[in-house]
Amino acid sequence: MNWLIKHVLIFLLITNFFPVKYSYGQNLNELVLFSNVQYEHGNFELAANEYNRALFFGYKFEDRLSLKIANCYFNLNKLELSEQFYDRAYFSTNSDSIKTEAVLGKSFSLILGKKFILALTELMNLDTLSINNQFIKLNFLKGIAYFGLHQDKFAEACFFRCVKGFTDREGKVEIGEDFVRIRKAERRFNPAIAWRLSLILPGSGQVYSGNYMEAANSSLLMAGFAYLTVNIAIEYTFVEALVVASSFFQRYFVGGANMAEKLTLERQNKERNNSFLSIMKILEAADTKNSSNSN
């Protein structure tokens, strides 16, 4: 029996004591290093999880880690989570540069979520930026937020400041041309005019917006209902025609006008989107040129 106890004790000693004494576990620094590697390789899901673990176990640099986690979620398109972590980075740091990065990141997230007013509110706190890169980023984001709010004059001014930061004179002219195109499209495709035109003559609003098939469809439908009304009035009585066909007539008459308004707005937005994409291309080209010059 003693022999057995002795051997069990030796066994327990070997299996429990030695691994504890000499085994090597991952510490927080290594965890963050591992997460950094994952981040650099674009494995944002894993990186975010590991950064979160490091944060949970009390890693020292909460601000920088929060910023990294926020960037991970931003890249994963989890915008609400990224906003939360940008906020956490902002409130846990004393460094101005991290605060600025956090606000810019949060604003970008808000813009992607189409919360333009909230993004502008955040960006208004950063009006006095002295570093050129951050100044460009700030104006870039403000420009987009204003553009989203249809405040084109402010958007134009912000994009101008952006290209000024890149010292790209040609870009300024091209952006100016894009905004002229937007104003032209807004005058040319006015939804209110399309709606009124359709009320005067069904289908004309659709012609105004350049949708000829929809125009033919609306005209034919209204002509059909008009024929039905007249036919019933002739065959039976005017009152019966009014009761049977007037509700259909009213629905499709107003519906056609609404459709014309919607199509015109769609066309206007399409033009706006094209101009916006063109502006983004100009800014990207200026950015690439600027970075290659500085290198």
Next chain:
Amino acid sequence: MKVFLTLLIALFLFIGEALNSQAQILVNIHRLDTLFEPEKRPDYRAFARGSKNEIESTFSTMFLFYKKFISSQDIDACVFEPSCSVYAIECIHHEKNKMVVFMKISDRLMRCHGLASPKSYKIDKKTGKYLDAIED
């Protein structure tokens, strides 16, 4: 050693961000490509694809014709999400017993009016309409 390693990682975290911002200022610019894209109109052809027999094919064709040429010119009067026509075509495709299909569509059409009680339905946040999909 531990302190040195911690500082090294912190430096790595910081320099990584700084280098990134130096290389290109407007990173992630391509994520904005679809930001102001006009909303695409719903494609109803998907409802016609699952037709298993002639009756379903006929109704699917009628549905597509209605959606393309008639409903598009109508005011937005249906109080439900999905609309009555979509509900009807889904019923036709999903329900085997045609009598039940007829009953369900009739029931839905009778419930679709401006006085429908808000207490009886959940509200779709996007459209503000009452949610009433077919039961599986």
